[in-house]
Amino acid sequence: MFPKPKPQLVPNTYAYESEPMVKATGFREYDARWLFGKEINLMGVQALGMGLGTLLGEMGVKREIVTGHDFRGYSASIKMALVSGLMAAGVRVHDIGLAVTPMAYFGQFALDVPAVAMVTASHNENGWTGVKMGANRPLTFGPDEMSRLKEIVLGANFDLIGGGSYVFENGFAERYMADLTNRPKIKRKLKVVVACGNGTAGAFSPQVIEALGCEVVPLDVELDHTFPRYNPNPEDLEMLHAIRDKVLETGADIGLGFDGDGDRCGVIDNTGDEIFADKVGVMLARDLSKLVPNATFVVDVKSTGLFASDPVLKANGVHADYWKTGHSYIKRRVNQLGAVAGFEKSGHYFFNAPVGRGYDDGLVSAIAIIDMLDRNPDKSMADLKNALPKTWGSPTMSPHCADEVKYEVVKRVVARFEKLKAEGGSVGGQPITDLVTVNGVRIVTADGTWGLVRASSNKPELVVVVESPVSEARLHEMFKGVDAVLRENPEVGAYNQTI
Structure with a gap:
């Protein structure tokens, strides 16, 4: 036995x-x-x-x-x-x-x-x-x-x-790449920085993007499991800044960064600005909802409020379904609702047919982005980004919290905000108008500024995200207000990155 x-x-x-x-x-x-x-x-x-x-x-x-x-x-x-x-x-x-x-x-x-x-x-x-x-x-x-x-x-x-x-x-591997590239080449001439952080995607991504008809500028595509430059994570600013520098150096149309196991894709536009994955999701939703009217898109609770408020998505009859963060949760929800796609702020995208098979694939996401540019030949990636209503958002920020206690800490944080709302309290100087507790707590204030706290599903950390449609100052006020509640819990440690 x-x-x-x-x-x-x-x-x-x-x-x-x-x-x-x-x-x-x-x-x-x-x-x-x-x-x-x-x-x-x-x-x-x-x-x-x-x-x-x-x-x-x-x-x-x-x-x-x-x-x-x-x-x-x-x-x-x-x-x-x-x-x-x-x-x-x-x-x-x-x-x-x-x-x-x-x-x-x-x-x-x-x-x-x-x-x-x-x-x-x-x-x-x-x-x-x-x-x-x-x-x-x-x-x-x-x-x-x-x-x-x-x-x-x-x-x-x-x-x-x-x-x-x-x-x-x-x-x-050749069979997989052939499945992705057995399609017409794009019509538009695009120069694309392909960054892999020396992770596994470096063995496949440059070849696939080149086969689409793009000019590829490789960045850290040599496989090296010591990850000598930075961790291959397109949510980390270190990787995004490296891609930005290469885009500006080479005059590329876009920079694409793949994570360590190739199921996510981060984006830098032609001006060197990083576009957080939820904003890229809004851009893709705008593009795909022209092809599929009244489409449903599933988005995680860390994502921008634009999925619900963007006037173009509203005009196209889009329904935004905010759901639990996590590739398994979003994937299941996309499948359950028959949604056109699901988007996570972390960069996990799930496309149903005809774009994908319902699972998350960084290369399928990259192809969808390249096709969006190909369908908009007179617009740059920055043009498409700038056409969105302006919001100020944070990267995903993760304070340390041991696996054994992180869910209990989040439970206390949720209860604290529920009590604050019941008492008519405010966060960052604005009254709380809504609490979304499907996955941790998303605190929404009267001016639309919001903050999220949840437990990381795969590391001994919490997850914090904030966004404001008003100003950068309101972004920082919300973060300060959310962090103040977190600091009431001694188990919460230092952040991996902050605004």
Whole structure:
């Protein structure tokens, strides 16, 4: 019998090499993330594979799965430990090798396989590992599946029927890229900076963008799992500023930045300004709603209020559905509502047919942006941005908060704002007019300025975002007001970045 995983073992000991270690907090709301070596070991990963195979059986899903791994020094070994556990649970494994996450999602369709398990820590810093999983394409696991997987793994309640098998899908990357590029080239001449932060997307993104007919200016596309310049995260200003500098240096029409596992895309316009992903989503919604009248778009609660207030979207009959942050939540909501697309401020975009298959793919997002420019040949990316009503918004800001307490802290923060609203109080000098509590709390004041606090789903952090349609000063006043409430909780630490 396979032993029960332990929450902690000491490295370089007999126990560490002979027993599974799995820290419970690694099972997140919709995927799994651990610090490799400190919170999970290889036998723990093997236990995860056994648990996932067992869960597929419980769900009545055929025990067959696509797997791949991102470009980190330890990801291949983690994947093979996962594969050994899956096979012990009777799973037929299709290994697509080194891959971006959406390549694994594509594999579910191309190989006609029901399940997926992609080994990636996404944009997390080196030292992290994780797995993104699903068993009902194009959807990925949510809280129910993740909770049950956690129970199975930590309780070692495995159904080890054996009989699993393994096949390596040679040449699958070429198949994925061909699927993206088997289409007419764009008519417009575009110079595009393609930045990958030395992450996995560097092996694929420049080739795909070039195949569309664009002139590509590569930036940090050489794969290097030490991430020597910056973490490949298009929400981080360090990456965005590097892209800005290259756009201005080369006179490019646009800069596109891909995250570590290639399922997100950040944007810099031709003047060097970073356009936060929710604003790009509004631009895409304007473009697509001309083609699909009365369209529904799902957006996460971190996103700009323009989806509901923009006059062009209103004139096109757009319905904006604000929903929980998280790629699994938005993906499911897009699928449930049959929405044209879903947009997250983090840069996860989900396009239904004819643009995409419902899952998040940074290259599909990049192609949609390039097609938008191609359909507007007399307008630059800056022109399209400047046509939006002016708002002042923050990047995503993340103060440290331990995984064990972050949800309790958010619960206290929500209660504090609910009490403040009930008493007729104000935030940043303006009365509270609305609280949206579908995911943390979004505090809306009388002048339309708003702030959001929620728990990060994949790191020991909180998430804070603020926006004002009035002025930059109001943006800072809202942030100061929200932060003051956070500071009532001693568990909340320093921010990774602030305004």
